[in-house]
Amino acid sequence: MKIVVLAEQIINRKSKIFPSMYDxxxxxxxxxxxxxxxxxxxKPLAKWANSRVVxxxxxxxxxxxxxxxxxxxxxxxxxxxxxxxxxAEFQSAGINATAELAYGDPGDEIVKWVEKxxxxxxxxxxxxxxxxxxxxxxxxxxxxxxxIRVPVLLLRAK
Numbered sequence: 079m080k081i082v083v084l085a086e087q088i089i090n091r092k093s094k095i096f097p098s099m100y101d102x103x104x105x106x107x108x109x110x111x112x113x114x115x116x117x118x119x120x121k122p123l124a125k126w127a128n129s130r131v132v133x134x135x136x137x138x139x140x141x142x143x144x145x146x147x148x149x150x151x152x153x154x155x156x157x158x159x160x161x162x163x164x165x166a167e168f169q170s171a172g173i174n175a176t177a178e179l180a181y182g183d184p185g186d187e188i189v190k191w192v193e194k195x196x197x198x199x200x201x202x203x204x205x206x207x208x209x210x211x212x213x214x215x216x217x218x219x220x221x222x223x224x225x226i227r228v229p230v231l232l233l234r235a236k
Contacts (some may be wrong), residue, residue: 099126104197105190107135108220109160112235117201119233124173131168131175133169133176134191135161136184146181154179184220192226201231 106122107113124148136142141151161177168175180187190202202219223230 092152098198100124100127100129103127103129103201104132104134104192104198106184106187106200106202106222107133107161107164108184108203108218109135109162110155112203112205114165116192116201116231116233117167119231120201121168121173124168124181125171129173131173131196132197133161133164133168133175134180134181135177136180136187137184141197141233142181145185149181150194155224185218185225188218188222189225192222192228197228199229199231199234200226203233203235205235220234 100123101226103120105116107116112149120131123129135157137149137154137157139151139153141149142154157179161179165177170193180191188202200222202222204217204219215221219230219232223232
């Protein structure tokens, strides 16, 4: 009987003996259509690995950068609603998901979040600007992958 229960736990990825490789997945979102690529990629991965998903968006407008969590602006209202909509989408798919809003520079804030709260995987979509555009415009994904010590899944948006 115990062997059957253990086998079921392994198959369902709920065993303490064989923990999930990705217990907590951080999915960074920028509230653009490019998010859809990483959302659709992470859903089956999170289901398979029985992962907890944290959705993180960094508000980077003037009010967010100036006032941080005290900022009140249409951007903050829209970002909060967007995060809640995506969180509900994950929850309805049977995936444990929470949503968080950070304020400031996206690359810096994602790195701070990972260092402070920890995760097993960071999942990000990229815009695919190319080397020169990233050099001049900066790339949050480039900065994040070089500054953290956990795996980073980068998926180019179509």
